Every structure is written in structure tokens, then in C-alpha cells.
Amino acid sequence: MELEQEILIPPADVAGPSTRPVKVIRPPSFSPGILISGLAELFWYRDLLYTLTLHRVRVRYKQSALGLGWALVQPLAMMLVYTIIFSIFARFPSKGVPYSLFVLCGILPWNFFQTALSTSATGLVSHTSLITKVYFPREILPFSYVMAAFFDFLVACIILIAMMAWYHVGLTMQVLYIVPILLVEVAFISGVGLLFSAFQVRFRDIGIAMPLLLQLWMFCAPVVYSYSDVPKRFRSLYMLDPMAGIVENFRRVVIQGWGADLRLLGVSVAAAAIVLPLGYMYFKHREATMADVI
């Protein structure tokens, strides 16, 4: 069962001056064709994705005195707490850079993942009234949360830049790797977000389990420690976490000036390449009856 829609543009002479799109709505059936038709429709609605993202960012900081400053406060506070616990109390190694900078480099990509996933997973359910009244490609809702979280991430990067200047840590050419790293992260989050938000429509358990899941997941990723601290016998299992490759490589290329660990990154790329199309197809398949069950 899956939604099948075709958008065909008839020749101009038939349709008159303004082209009329012909839309055929059929019962859900399974075919990979929806991947293409879905994307075509998503492209048509791209302005909505932009508007909704803008809306999320605006609403979050409206009527708060600190405004956008809140995007800085949270990673800053986490950095302080982790530095006190893991550097002053527990004396974690930090590979030649100050631990506060080291942990901040883990917090930033992780926070993006955490915020994007938790907000996008509940994104559909919190828009029930909209979903039952207006049609638009539903994936725009979880996507807009991912985009808004990405915006917050970019703002929070100001702290990183300031800290690097303060500690005189320079950038190398390796920093160019952050483009593919972030692309992979966005793709992976979008895929998981689509899956989770579609599950959440039927089983509200996802929303309840999310904080626990994210907390456990964080300690399975090299956020407060380094990948090289993981005992060798666990590594083959450990590297299966797609977030490990993203967080570790972000830190490597930004502050350590090393090239990306391509084996780790490869796992993340593979995970994103599987999860995103599958998540999208599952989501579109569920979309057909979403308004009936939500």
C-alpha cells in the first residue's frame, strides 16, 4: 500500500494559456515510482519548506528576551558541564586540544542530530489539525524541523569559531570535509526523522521513548570522548553507529586538522544512502492514510 500520484503537464495548446496539472489519485499500491513523483511534488512545494523553516526559527525565539541567543546558551552550558565533569573531575584525554574545545566539537553535531530528530519525530502529530484539513506533501513537516535545527547549529558554530580564535587553533584545508560530513548528517537525520514521524502517527510510543533513546545513543557516539578511546575489540561493533562517523570526523577535520576517517565516514554514508530512500518510501506509503489514523 502506497500513495501513487502522477503529475503530468499537458501540452500548452490543450491546456490554454495557463498549464493545468492533471492529478490522478488512486488507491495506495506499492511501486518505487512514488520516489520520483514524490520528489517532483516536493520540488513544487519547495517554498513551503522554506516558509515553514523560517516560521520554526521565528516562533522559537519570539517573545523571548534572549532571542536567538538561546541557540548559543544550550551548547555553551553543555560544554561547561561536560568540561567540569570529564576534564576537571575525571581527567579525560583530549588529544592535544583543550577539553572544552574538544567536547564542543562533539556537542555541536550531536545537538543538531538530537534537536532535529526529536522535533521532527513528533512534527506530524503536533500538526494534526493541519493534516486533517489541508493537503501538502507531509514530509515537509519533518524536513522543516531538520532545517530549523540546522539553522540553530549554524548559529551555535559562532561559539566554535570564537573558541578556536581564543585558543589559537587554526583551520587546515581538511576543514572542507565538513561539507560532505554535514550533507551526510542532514540526509541521515531526514531519513530517520521520516521513519520515526510516520511511526509516531500510529504509535505514540516513539515520542515517549525518544529522550531515553537519544540519551543512550549519545554515549554510543564519540561526543565526550574520542573514537580512539574505544577499546579495539569493540571498535568493529562501535563503528556501525552512523553518528560515530559523523561526530568523530567533524572533530577531526575542524580542530584536529586531520583528514577524515573514511572507513567511519563510509559507514555513515552507507547508512544515509539506505535510510533516506527507505524512510521516504515508507513515509509516502503511510501518507495516504495518515489523515485517517492520526
Add this chain to the structure above:
Amino acid sequence: MTALRFESVSKRYRITSGSNSSESGSRTKTHKSDFWALRDVNFEVAQGESLGIIGHNGAGKSTVLKLLSNISTPTKGKITINGRISALLEVGSGFHPELTGRENVYLSGSILGMRRAEITSKLESIIEFAGVRPFIDIPVKRFSSGMFVRLGFSIAAHLDPDILLLDEVLAVGDYAFQEKCKQRIAEMHRQGTTMVFISHDLNAVRSVCQRALLLQRGEVLAEGSPDEVIRRYTETAGFHQRPQITDERRVAEVTGVQFFDANGNRANGFKTGDPVSVRIDYLAHRHIPEGSLSLYFLTSDAGIAAQWTTSLCGRPIDMQIGPGSVEFTCDELGLQPGVYQIDATIEKNGTAEEYEWQHACASIHVDVGKTRGSFYMPHTWRETSHEYGNMLESLAQGING
């Protein structure tokens, strides 16, 4: 050229109901049952045509609307939509209270499928139509409900679709704004927009639509000119539509409800202020020494518009075993225009103990009659200015004298 086509469209809803609790959490204790909201529905709407869809509550009207606007998908069949379709369903969908009016125009407009550039070019016109220019840059949470609704409708009215779906949206805002909305819709229709109008308001269907469709229990019962279909519609609710089963276990039952006009002819359509009489037939299975009969006039949203009852007149009805009947008469019908579903009850006089509650045993439609307003008050009048003048004159004479 066809604007939209339904081909053998059926829609099934899975009703998941918990046997012990209404919470959806306990999935193990749930059972499923199917409900077919639409069965094998076929119809076509030509380009530029306006089609009205009428039917009682639960007939499948909203399902048709949901399928047309692509909110839901059919279980069977095929829907072809030729052109851009917009629904004026819920005005103000997608508004966020914290955002300003202007920001909400962009948000709501994009949700309804407009491009940003398109919204920018229509922004002035949208604000103008809604009449909220001084307030456009304050958060809509500070808007009055009237301003909120006007802005919502104004955005939707600027969609310029090829096909427009209309629900009961004409009832927004004040009288002047409603007129503006009606003009706007008429203008769109003149420009060749195809209309699908789903409503309980038979007068509106009659005046707006060229063709009508009657749905009953998910099937198309009649199709044709609005007058013809509306006549069928008001006939469908009566007893002749359902099998008459007498049940010996019950104390008494209502077996017929018939409406008559001033000439004593059976009728289902009246005008406000018309004389009306109603005959209720009942069958008592047991002797009810002190019974009473009531008639409820229910609006389309199931509110009680009026009640007629024998219990107010003091004398109880002595219902002997077997059939009997009661006739109510009303010199001037006070109901406002609309469709009313009739429920009839038999109860123990002066108590709330009901022997029988017959749902939807008839329906009538009321058209605009003697006066305007939300209800009709019987009234008489006489000229008094002359007498009043005489009185003043004699009073003045009394003072002077």
C-alpha cells in the same frame, strides 16, 4: 472538458475501538471493524460547472471533500483532477498565533499551495479584502475572531484555482463580509472556475449550483437539477425509506410522522411563517394511561432548534393498546431557513422516562419566508399615530383649560 471525475470510488475506514478503555495504548485488546464511507461513487464535473453535493450527516459528503482535496486517498477506484484545486474548508488553517498577520499570510498561503512570489504580488489585495490593514504587523493572537476569520478567508479567496471546493464557509464574518465572499465566489465562477459545493444550505445550493448530487450512506442516490435533487433529499428521511419492523418487546413506538401544508397536502418544504401541521402515528404494545408525545426539530449540527410536546398542555394521552395518532398544528412556523431533521418521542407524561425515541423519522426544509432574522416572531400591528396625536391634543387642552 471534464474538470474532475470519480470512477468507482470507494473509501473504507478502519474503526479501531478498544473494548475496555478508549485509550489507543492497549493495542492487544482492540478489535477492528470496517466502515464504508463511500461505495462505488461515480460522477463527473465539467469545466466551469458548479456541482452541489447534499446529503444527511454521515452520507459521505465530507469523505468526498477529503478525497478531492487529497487529504485522504480512496480504497478503490480512481479520481482524476484536471487543474489546480483549492479547498475553502477551514478558514485560518495553519495560522500561528505568535506570528504577525503578514507572516501568517505567507505561512497559510504556502500551506495552501501558493508560491512566495505569488503571495508577495497578492499581499496588498489580500490585506485590502480582509480589511485588516492597520493590524497586519501585530501577532494574530491579538486579532479579534472576526479579523482572524476574514484574513483566513481572504488568503483562500486569492488562490485562483481551476477548481474550488466549498464547504459551509459562507457563514464567516459579519453580514457585509459574507456578501463580499459571495460576490467573490460568484466572480470566480464567472471567470470559469469549476465549483464543488458541499452544504446543508439548500437555498445556497439552489442559487449557486447548476447540478446537484444526493449522497446517502455512501452511495449516489440522485443526480440532476438542484430542484429535483433537493426534493428527493427531503423525502429520503421519512419512514418509507426504512423497513417497518414492529417490536413487541417495546412499550410503544412511533410508526409515522407526516407534515402537511395549509391546504392539508403532504409537504416537506415550508417557508418561515407558513402554517404547518404534523400527524404522528404510534403503536402502543401496552396500555399507557398517562403518555405524552414530543417532536424535536434538529439542526444539521444536531442542535435542538425547537420542540413540540403534548405534555405542556397538561392533559396526558391515554394510549390504549393498538394504533393511535396525534396531530400538532402551528399557525406560523418560526424556524429559520435550513434543513431540519425530525425526532419523535413517546414518554410518560411529566417525566423524563422515554418509551420511544425515533431518530430522523422525517426531515423538512424551510425557505426564506415572511421576514429576515435568526427566528420568526408571530406579530400583529395597527396604526397608532392618529390616536396618539388625538391623545396629545386632548392632554394639551386639559392643561390649558
